Amino acid sequence: MPPHLTDDVLELMAGKFRMLSDPTRLAILRCLMAGERNVGQVVAETGRGQANVSKHLRMLADAGLIRRRKAGLQVYYAIADPLIEKLCHLVCDTIQADLSREVERKQAMLSEWRIADRG
Amino acid sequence: MPPHLTDDVLELMAGKFRMLSDPTRLAILRCLMAGERNVGQVVAETGRGQANVSKHLRMLADAGLIRRRKAGLQVYYAIADPLIEKLCHLVCDTIQADLSREVERKQAMLSEWRIADRG
DNA sequence: CAACTATATAACTAACCAGTGGAATAGTCA
DNA sequence: TGACTATTCCACTGGTTAGTTATATAGTTG
Structure with a gap:
């Protein structure tokens, strides 16, 4: 650009x-x-x-x-x-990454909860 | 997908x-x-x-x-x-292609005009 | 604290656009 | 030609959002 x-x-x-x-x-x-x-x-x-x-x-x-x-x-x-497919694939990738991060974040929160619960 | x-x-x-x-x-x-x-x-x-x-x-x-x-x-x-840049680059590519095609189309029209003019 | 600066928010208007139902067009078959 | 079907066009409604102006918040400096 x-x-x-x-x-x-x-x-x-x-x-x-x-x-x-x-x-x-x-x-x-x-x-x-x-x-x-x-x-x-x-x-x-x-x-x-x-x-x-x-x-x-x-x-x-x-x-x-x-x-x-x-x-x-x-x-x-x-x-x-044909560029449409590329664009859609890229966006799908970012969404998958977003979802993975969200899952990780929630799992981390749950882990911390368990640790705090124990302490 | x-x-x-x-x-x-x-x-x-x-x-x-x-x-x-x-x-x-x-x-x-x-x-x-x-x-x-x-x-x-x-x-x-x-x-x-x-x-x-x-x-x-x-x-x-x-x-x-x-x-x-x-x-x-x-x-x-x-x-x-970082995906943003990739997306923008792809779109810029398609726009450049669109513009090239448009120029070619206009040039073709002008060529035909010259041929018709001569004939 | 008071004056000042950088940024954010609120309220509002105007334009745009998605969805819908119904009418119109164009092609097919008897 | 007339009934039928696939697709497009038209008019309308409601919701979304870009831009603007004025105001509010937060940090800085005297």
């Missing part, structure tokens, strides 16, 4: 992250990571409303994260940007 | 990304990537309002992305999660 990022570049970056900042969109992306799906399949697999899914698919497509392929009555979507 | 992510895990992931989905927060993080800074320095370097910066710093600290160190009258902040 350059030393000073102008506001418009920051806005571009923020926009990318914003696309990934919604659970429904992440669920959709997770679904598409398994392979190309049509809207009905995504609706079924994510358990979200159809209009809702359609709207999010449009946002993701407009942002260039997924691509659209029309086949007869169905519309198929697929991951277009 | 496991095949099916529960909604609470998706919400955790979305929350991480949401922290990075604001230009002001990105500007702050970019500033801290150069090293530890106190609030005044961050305000000066980002050009944002003091209350605004303070609020975002708190959000970032609460989310565990940065850490807080009080020294007398000043409060110093620093990056706590």
Whole structure:
């Protein structure tokens, strides 16, 4: 990254992250990571409303994260940007680390309790 | 990633990304990537309002992305999660790719124009 | 203690966005 | 053409949050 990022570049970056900042969109992306799906399949697999899914698919497509392929009555979507998976994996790693730390902290608290109890 | 992510895990992931989905927060993080800074320095370097910066710093600290160190009258902040830089670099890469593609597309359009003009 | 500085908080406004239901569009099959 | 299905668009509601101004807290220095 350059030393000073102008506001418009920051806005571009923020926009990318914003696309990934919604659970429904992440669920959709997770679904598409398994392979190309049509809207009905995504609706079924994510358990979200159809209009809702359609709207999010449009946002993701407009942002260039997924691509659209029309086949007869169905519309198929697929991951277009391979970086998405990398980003999600990194975030999953940090969350796992967070959870590990939390477990350790609680275990330490319990240990101290036992020591204090004994003393 | 496991095949099916529960909604609470998706919400955790979305929350991480949401922290990075604001230009002001990105500007702050970019500033801290150069090293530890106190609030005044961050305000000066980002050009944002003091209350605004303070609020975002708190959000970032609460989310565990940065850490807080009080020294007398000043409060110093620093990056706590090294993954942030990786995420930002990845996103910068995708943006650069997007821009390259856009330039190529425009250049292609201009080329076609010249060909059509000649024909 | 009083004046001063750095940082944090409170209250408020405006904008944005997720979700929903219903109407509209487009493709398919009889 | 008419019934049917998959998908998209529209209008609305409620909740979230960014930014601002003014105020409060905490540490420092005289």
